[in-house]
Amino acid sequence: MSEPRKQPVAPAAFSPEDMARRRRRNLALALVLAGLVVFFFVVTLVKTGPAILNRPL
Amino acid sequence: MSAAFDTRNDSVALTSTGEARDFFALLKPRVMSLVIVTALAGMATAPSSVHPVIALASLLAIAVGAGASGCLNMWYDADIDVLMTRTAKRPIPAGRVLPSEALAFGLTLSIGAVLVLGLVANILAAAMLAFTIFFYAVVYSMWLKRWTPQNIVIGGAAGAFPPMIGEAVVTGDLGLHSLVLFAIIFLWTPPHFWALALVKSADYARAGIPMMPNVAGPAATRRQIVLYSLVMAPVAVLPALMGFGGLAYLVVSVTTGLAMIALAIRVRRVTEGEAATKACYSLFAFSILYLFGLFAVLLVENGLGLMWALPKVMG
Numbered sequence: 001m002s003e004p005r006k007q008p009v010a011p012a013a014f015s016p017e018d019m020a021r022r023r024r025r026n027l028a029l030a031l032v033l034a035g036l037v038v039f040f041f042v043v044t045l046v047k048t049g050p051a052i053l054n055r056p057l
Numbered sequence: 058m059s060a061a062f063d064t065r066n067d068s069v070a071l072t073s074t075g076e077a078r079d080f081f082a083l084l085k086p087r088v089m090s091l092v093i094v095t096a097l098a099g100m101a102t103a104p105s106s107v108h109p110v111i112a113l114a115s116l117l118a119i120a121v122g123a124g125a126s127g128c129l130n131m132w133y134d135a136d137i138d139v140l141m142t143r144t145a146k147r148p149i150p151a152g153r154v155l156p157s158e159a160l161a162f163g164l165t166l167s168i169g170a171v172l173v174l175g176l177v178a179n180i181l182a183a184a185m186l187a188f189t190i191f192f193y194a195v196v197y198s199m200w201l202k203r204w205t206p207q208n209i210v211i212g213g214a215a216g217a218f219p220p221m222i223g224e225a226v227v228t229g230d231l232g233l234h235s236l237v238l239f240a241i242i243f244l245w246t247p248p249h250f251w252a253l254a255l256v257k258s259a260d261y262a263r264a265g266i267p268m269m270p271n272v273a274g275p276a277a278t279r280r281q282i283v284l285y286s287l288v289m290a291p292v293a294v295l296p297a298l299m300g301f302g303g304l305a306y307l308v309v310s311v312t313t314g315l316a317m318i319a320l321a322i323r324v325r326r327v328t329e330g331e332a333a334t335k336a337c338y339s340l341f342a343f344s345i346l347y348l349f350g351l352f353a354v355l356l357v358e359n360g361l362g363l364m365w366a367l368p369k370v371m372g
Contacts, residue, residue: 021076028077039114043177046110 075154082148083131083159084124084166091348092123092219095242098352099223101359102234102301107178107227114177115226119219122170122186126215128163129194132156134202137264143257163194174226182225189218203265206272209254213246214239237295238352244289245348248282248321252341255279255324256334279325282340286321290314293351298371303364306354313347 014022096119100112107115131138131149139150148154167190175183197212205211220238221231247269254261254268255275261268270278294310296302302310320340327336358364 018074021074025075025077025080039117042110043114046108047177 073153073155073158075148075158079148079153080162083128083154083162084121085127085131086124088127088216089120089124091216091345093120094349094352094356095238096120096219096223097360098355099220099235099238100227101223101356102220102238102296103224103227104232104234105228111177112226115174115182116223118170118174118177119186119222119226121166122174122190123219125163125166125170126190126193128159128166129190130198132159132163133194133198135159137203137266140264141257141260143260167194174222178226179229181229181231182222185218185222185225189215189222192218204267206267206269208267209250210247213243213250216246217242233299234296234301237292237299238355240295241289241293241351242348244285244292245344247285248289248317249341249344249348251278251282252324252337252344256337256341275328279328283318283321283325286318290318295371296355297367298369300367300369301359302355303358303366305363305365306351306358307367309354310351313350316343317347 093116096116100107100116131147134144135147135149135156138144138147144150149156149159167187171183171187171190174186193212193215197208197215201208201212217239220242221235224230224232224235251269255270255278258268258270258275262271269281273281290310291314293314294307297304297307297310317340320336320343323336324333324340327333
């Protein structure tokens with residue numbers, strides 16, 4: 001017989017320390033996402049080169 | 058053991074307390090730094106060049122891909138990491154990151170890194186990165202590591218691919234230069250890891266991993282460390298003979314290669330007590346410096362154009 005499936009449990013409440021940790025993690029994620037926007041912008045400019053301005057309006 | 062990782066409990070925690078630094082630790086930053094140096098050397102020694110922004114973007118994708126494979130390795134190995142002193146403090150066994158989070162993080166970064174490298178560089182480089190991640194996360198972590206004492210010998214290929222990916226980024230092809238760099242890292246891996254495995258054999262025994270000292274014994278492992286070092290040191294001189302390493306590389310590769318052999322012989326000779334442990338740690342620590350040193354000199358010579366060229370003997 002297989003083992004009974006384990007039940008996921010949510011924490012009763014987040015402590016202020018947990019919340020602060022979560023906030024720092026979200027800030028780091030926001031910075032990474034902002035970095036990715038700059039990354040794709042610069043790479044697109046370089047890959048496309050001067051032709052980026054040469055497009056039908 | 059933490060509640061987050063203890064799957065024997067009746068319940069499983071839904072949240073982790075992981076911070077950004079814990080997720081960064083999942084990427085094995087020290088391994089990533091070696092990947093960056095070796096991939097960059099692969100780019101620098103390639104016979105053509107690429108726009109610096111494309112090189113930097115590709116390097117970032119390669120580093121993230123390598124980190125993602127490290128993350129998947131930590132996800133899969135969490136059950137044995139918790140049993141070993143060296144790895145018990147990693148984010149998953151320590152309970153700071155949930156296994157499901159690590160799996161999602163590793164898979165997302167793997168797919169993202171391969172896609173970005175394909176878009177920024179070329180399909181060959183992206184395919185090689187995908188293969189490297191597969192080789193490390195699946196072939197090494199899930200299969201070789203728990204099955205054979207040759208685990209790190211064959212698995213070492215995963216760590217040796219970055220220079221080839223670097224060359225593929227620049228040329229869209231694979232050449233002899235990066236194959237030589239592959240061979241250097243491939244032959245360097247066994248003496249490097251076995252020096253540590255000799256000291257940590259009790260850890261590996263507890264976790265049931267068939268490392269060479271646990272299977273073939275310390276004496277056979279010590280003999281093989283010397284043999285691999287004797288083959289590796291001359292191979293590491295090849296870049297100078299093939300014309301993509303200059304005078305500085307020749308001097309550094311010969312002197313540090315001889316030092317590697319000397320330290321390996323010391324590991325072979327000193328087999329008892331604290332002195333034996335010290336000999337193993339010395340070889341392990343020096344081997345990291347050795348590989349960084351070789352590739353750093355190649356980078357300076359080829360990347361910065363500071364090469365005192367030698368006559369090409371072969372290749």
